[in-house]
Amino acid sequence: MDKIIIRGGARLRGEVRISGAKNAALPILASSLLARGTCTFKNVPLLNDVSTMARLLGAMGAEVERGRGGRTLRLRSEGAISCDASYELVKTMRASVLVLGPLVARHGYARVSLPGGCAIGARPIDQHVKGLEAMGAKISLDHGYVVARAKRLHGASIVCDIPTVTGTENLMMAASLAVGRTCIENAAREPEVEELGRVLNKMGARIEGAGTSVVTIDGVDELQPIEHAIMPDRIEAGTFMVAAAITRGDVLVRDVVPEHLDAVIAKLRAAGTEVTLEADGLRVRGAAEIRPVDITTQPHPGFPTDMQAQFMVLATQAQGQSVIAETIFENRYMHVQELNRMGAAVMVDGRTSVIRGPSQLSGAQVMATDLRASASLILAGLIADGKTEVLRVYHLDRGYERIERKLRALGADIKRMKGRG
Numbered sequence: 001m002d003k004i005i006i007r008g009g010a011r012l013r014g015e016v017r018i019s020g021a022k023n024a025a026l027p028i029l030a031s032s033l034l035a036r037g038t039c040t041f042k043n044v045p046l047l048n049d050v051s052t053m054a055r056l057l058g059a060m061g062a063e064v065e066r067g068r069g070g071r072t073l074r075l076r077s078e079g080a081i082s083c084d085a086s087y088e089l090v091k092t093m094r095a096s097v098l099v100l101g102p103l104v105a106r107h108g109y110a111r112v113s114l115p116g117g118c119a120i121g122a123r124p125i126d127q128h129v130k131g132l133e134a135m136g137a138k139i140s141l142d143h144g145y146v147v148a149r150a151k152r153l154h155g156a157s158i159v160c161d162i163p164t165v166t167g168t169e170n171l172m173m174a175a176s177l178a179v180g181r182t183c184i185e186n187a188a189r190e191p192e193v194e195e196l197g198r199v200l201n202k203m204g205a206r207i208e209g210a211g212t213s214v215v216t217i218d219g220v221d222e223l224q225p226i227e228h229a230i231m232p233d234r235i236e237a238g239t240f241m242v243a244a245a246i247t248r249g250d251v252l253v254r255d256v257v258p259e260h261l262d263a264v265i266a267k268l269r270a271a272g273t274e275v276t277l278e279a280d281g282l283r284v285r286g287a288a289e290i291r292p293v294d295i296t297t298q299p300h301p302g303f304p305t306d307m308q309a310q311f312m313v314l315a316t317q318a319q320g321q322s323v324i325a326e327t328i329f330e331n332r333y334m335h336v337q338e339l340n341r342m343g344a345a346v347m348v349d350g351r352t353s354v355i356r357g358p359s360q361l362s363g364a365q366v367m368a369t370d371l372r373a374s375a376s377l378i379l380a381g382l383i384a385d386g387k388t389e390v391l392r393v394y395h396l397d398r399g400y401e402r403i404e405r406k407l408r409a410l411g412a413d414i415k416r417m418k419g420r421g
C-alpha cells in the first residue's frame, strides 16, 4: 500500500485547481441508469470511489467508456441490465446504494446489498426504504440484500425523519419516473442534491426545489441521455483553504463555487484567515495568529461534517480553546488519537471535542480509517516538525485527486511512496 511522506514547514503559495465533486459525481453516474441512451459526463474526478461506481454499473451490464485523460465518462445502460448490486462492491463504498432508486424506477426490480456499518458510524438506509415504500415499492430483506419490487412507482408525499443526502437523491431519481407527483419534505439541501436535480431536469425530469428542504417531482415516462460537466468539489476546495490558512500561506483556489463554501469561509474568517473573492477563485491568506473557533456540524447550509477533521487541525494552531460538536455522524473522531500522537491537545467527550491550542505538532507515522480523517493528517503533516508518514493512503485516494501533486505544486515537501504502508 502507498504512503505519503511530508516534511512540514513550507508556506503554501500559488494556485490550485479543484476537481469535479465526488459526491456530485456518484449520484450523477447512477442517474445514467434512468436514461435511454448514452450519457456523457465531463470533469469527472479521478477517484477510487468514482471507479467503484463505474465498476458497479459495468458489473450490472452498463457500457462504460472513459475518454482521454479519464475525466470524461460515457455510460449506456440500455439492454440487458442486471439489477443486482453485490456485496463485493457495495461493501467498499456505501454510495453504491444510489443505484437502488434508479433500478426500481426503471426496471421494476432492484437487489442491492445492504451497506452495513462503516468507519464513521452506523449509517442506516431506513429513510431511502421508507420513501420507496411510500411510492409503492415492495421491499424485503433477503440474506443481507434489500430487494425492491414495483410494477411502476407512483407519486407520494414523503416527510424524511432527518435530512439525508443520498436518501434524497435516491428518492428524486426514483420519483422522476413515477406516475404522478412526489413531494419530499425535510429533504437534504446540499449543493450535490441541487446538482443532481439539474442533471435530471436536463434529462427531461420535472423537479422543483432541489437544494431546498421541499422537493417536488412530477414523474415522466422516460428520460433522455445528456452531456453534463460535474461541478467543483467544495470539500476538496475547503481542504486546500485550510492548508493555506495553517501554513500561513497565500493560495488562490480556482474552480470553486464560492456560495457552496459560505459556512467554511465564515469559520476561516472567524479564525483570522483572510478570504477574498477574486475573479477566478477564492484567495486565502493565513494569519500569523490564528483565533480559536467553535464549530457544530450541521446539514447544509450549516458547517459540513466533511470539513470537521480539517478544521480540528486549524484549531490545534489557535491561541486558545476551540470546541467542535459533531452532530451528523456518531464516530467521526478517528483523527483525534493520531493528532494527539503528533502533539495536539484534543479531548473528546461523546460528540464534543475540546482542542487546546496552540500546539507545535511533531511528525510521526499516522494512519486513519476514513477519508476526511486522512486528509486532516496530511494537513497536520504540513505544519509538523520533521517527517510525517501517512499510511493507508487508499482512503485519501477515494476522495482527493492527486492531493500530493497539488500540494507539491504549492510548495509543500510531500511525496507518495509506492508499495507497502
Ligand code: EPU
Binding pocket: 023, 026, 094, 095, 121, 122, 123, 124, 125, 126, 127, 128, 129, 162, 163, 164, 165, 166, 167, 188, 192, 305, 306, 328, 329, 330, 371, 372, 399
Ligand atoms: N441516516 C439515517 N437513515 C437514513 C439515511 C441517513 O439515519 O436512511 C443518518 C446517517 O446515519 C447520518 C445522517 O443521517 O447520521 C446523515 O447521513 P446522510 O444520509 O446525509 O449521509 P450520506 O448520504 O450517507 C453523504 C456524503 C457523505 C457526507 C454526508 C453528510 C455522499 C456519497 N456521501 O453521505 O460524504 O458526509 O452525506 O453530508 O454524498 C465523504 O465524502 O467523506 C462523505 C462521508
